[in-house]
Amino acid sequence: MxxxxxxxxxxxxxxxxxxxxxxxxxxxxxxxxxxxxxxxxxxxxxxxxxxxxxxxxxxxxxxxxxxxxxxxxxxxxxxxxxxxSETRNIIDIGGQDCKAIRLDADGAMEEFNMNDKCAAGTGRFIEVMLRTLGEDISAIDSFVENAQPVKINSMCTVFAESEIISLISKGASRNDIALGVLHSICSRVANQFARVSPSPKGTVFFSGGPSSSEAIRMLLSEYIKRPVETHPxxxxxxxxxxxxxxxxxxxx
Incomplete structure (x- = not known):
């Protein structure tokens, strides 16, 4: 069938x-x-x-x-x-929203939180910031390899873009700025994830387009202080x- x-x-x-x-x-x-x-x-x-x-x-x-x-x-x-099969929590970073979901042992949804009112914490935010840096989102892992993150204070897409342009004009490395963008995204997503009171059991599963990035997966794990798994x-x-x-x- x-x-x-x-x-x-x-x-x-x-x-x-x-x-x-x-x-x-x-x-x-x-x-x-x-x-x-x-x-x-x-x-x-x-x-x-x-x-x-x-x-x-x-x-x-x-x-x-x-x-x-x-x-x-x-x-x-x-x-x-x-x-x-061991998934009990989900982080989904989509193009225009981010979802955090907690499941029960049978896989039914117990709690969720969705950010769909602001681009911060979404794939769109990453894409716009990298475009400002002259890089494509598909090359993000190699672009931030061995970089040192520059703190990004703004999470509004418009203000963050202006902040990045200012950092470039001051001589900051584009690679370091990009890693700073990923840190700011993962920090925000981790805060959203905490609001669903995630289950301490089972797997945290990472889905959405950005889940193909090993750098983002590892940073999410760092910010939520537990392993994050994904799938091809x-x-x-x-x-x-x-x-x-x-x-x-x-x-x-």
Missing amino acids: KAIGIDSGSTTTKGVLLENGKIIQTELMPTGGTPKAAMEEILSRFSHQSEIPVVTTGYGRKLIQADKSLTEITCHAKGAKWLA LAQYTGAIGAAILAEERVLS
């Missing part, structure tokens, strides 16, 4: 095709201000047939016809537990959860 999950994010749209509980295809593309078109394109890449159940999640989850549309929190909980498919966590729930919906 096949099932499809689609996660319509503000920056990227992700899709997962499951067959008998195994991932057989993943798709990712920029949302680009047209979430409905991006979701339809993802669906078409799966050679979608009407009998295959579809569950959508994310910002644009209600823009296309699906068997069910579910919240990001529900789908991330399910997807993280599938990728790392962590950016697809929401879509994986949606696909699993689509499969469960048919089987139930």
Whole structure:
């Protein structure tokens, strides 16, 4: 049996095709201000047939016809537990929001906190700051390797960008500034994470686009004072959860 999950994010749209509980295809593309078109394109890449159940999640989850549309929190909980079975806490850094989620022993959501009103603590903040430094977010790990962090005081995107320009004009290293940006992000995310009273048990799972950065993962671990784990498919966590729930919906 096949099932499809689609996660319509503000920056990227992700899709997962499951067959008998195994991932057989993943798709990712920029949302680009047209979430409905991006979701339809993802669906078409799966050679979608009407009998295959579809569950959508994310910002644009209600823009296309699906068997069910579910919240990001529900789908991330399910997807993280599938990728790392010992998960009890989730940190998800998305393009325009950051989520901290606490799960019970069965993987059900107990508490969550979402920052979706400000770019601080999001992938967008990192992207804008690195663009100001003339670097691409995909090269962040090599860019900050062996750097010494410069303190970034502003968390507002506009003010932080001005602060970075000022630091550059004073001769600060771009690499050191970039590491300072990561420290400021991880410090803020750690404070948000603490507000869900995280479970002391199990794994802290890191999802979202920035989860591919080893530097960010290690800094998060440093700030929350416990190990943080991730997975090569962590950016697809929401879509994986949606696909699993689509499969469960048919089987139930």
